[in-house]
Amino acid sequence: MENSRKNFAKEQAESLLEFVNAFGVDEKTFAVTICRGHKTLQQSVMRLFVAMAREMAEVTPDARNEAAVQLAKEIAAIADKHPLPFI
Numbered sequence: 001m002e003n004s005r006k007n008f009a010k011e012q013a014e015s016l017l018e019f020v021n022a023f024g025v026d027e028k029t030f031a032v033t034i035c036r037g038h039k040t041l042q043q044s045v046m047r048l049f050v051a052m053a054r055e056m057a058e059v060t061p062d063a064r065n066e067a068a069v070q071l072a073k074e075i076a077a078i079a080d081k082h083p084l085p086f087i
Contacts, residue, residue: 047084
């Protein structure tokens with residue numbers, strides 16, 4: 001069961017990477033769609049994004065992702081003060 005959950009998570013992450021790699025990705029529509037979803041799911045998505053930011057904060061940056069890594073470090077520090085429980 002654990003392996004299948006990890007495989008599913010990896011597949012979804014790879015799909016998201018493909019999505020953002022597409023020319024002209026519509027970030028606004030993506031964000032609006034998430035923010036119009038069920039409130040519990042909104043919190044779960046934010047928890048997912050915070051987990052991603054915590055991992056990104058540990059990445060060794062280069063010129064291509066330096067700004068993202070710096071922002072991720074700031075988000076991780078703020079997130080420590082704001083737990084996102086499953087409700």
